[in-house]
Amino acid sequence: MGARSLEDGSCWWCGQLADSKEHRFKASDLRWMFKDSPSLWLDAGERPARIKGPGAKAVLFPEVLCRDCNSERSQPFDEAYSVFFRYICADTERFRHPTEYSMEKIYPFDVQGPGNLARYAMKNFACRIASRGFEVPQQVIEFMNGAEGT
Template sequence: MKGDSLVWVGDNGTREIRGSSGVRRDRYGVVKFPKSMCAVCNNAKSQPFDVAYDRFAAYLAAGGVRGRDGVPLAKIYGETWRQDSRSLARYYGKHFGCRLRQLNMPIPDSLRAFLDGADSMPDVHMALITTDTVHRYARDGLVLSPDFITTDPVRQHIRGFVMASYIASVGVRFQWWAHASAPPGELSQFFDFPTPVINRFADEDAMGSGQTRPSLIRRVLTWRPRRSTEPPRF
């Protein structure tokens, strides 16, 4: 942030967007996604998602979260943390769905069902993360990762994709596998646990490939998505 303006940095350079009217106009097309949802879904239906995100974002923006092992969702949301954590995940699901739409990529059926109230997504893994390079250049900002897309060898079929969104260098990583490429068993999700672990990456390439590094506090951190329904032990 720069005073009362928003500074956007991307592959095509830097754009400075001044004031709330500048955000609404979005003359550079860098703040808002193209319209891809009906008004009811994007407003009334997803309002709980927005409220949950605002509370999560305020907690991250206060600082000090990156150095911890996990994010205390039960502390942020209180007794309703299970419901609110799913609302948070659905906010990010809506965000990643809009990014996929912008890329003309297929929207996973499981993501659509999750946004409509399904309990989870069998072919999607959502995890809390932090990335060293993001922390160095945008520790106080909002950052969107590159989009990582995998295909078959002849590039005819999409096998999966990975993307992330950060607040103050702590974010949510979204990974989808096509049916033939999905790992066996049930994947755990960050929103199932009261204090989900923060997975750590050296840079965005490592984030895209899933190669974590140990935290300074814990010398060993297992990245593989847990297939057990048991909560992690800290």
């Protein structure tokens, strides 16, 4: 199956009905940021938008994924991102100047961790592509399905 677009209402990843809205930013990160603030400002368009909660429309992609792909199927990728995020938050100074990072230090017991982190980012890029009405390239879908990146 080839790449898909928003117009046909199908999940860009698997082709099922797209009935799930992916967060543009990880929902748990948003909940963490809302812990100490009743609202946040998102400056990602023509004008900054005030968002009042982690479910605000401004922080969600339109429905370009199905529930399966947006939950169980991408769960390992979300977890890899969470591990990465916790590593950053544990000591933000170690990310101040280096130009490269050791994935073995971030994922000492998970050889799939770096690839899953890359797939977390790729899922976000693909949702952005699909939400703008463009077709997600087949290579992206193959990468999400486990093909090695080059």
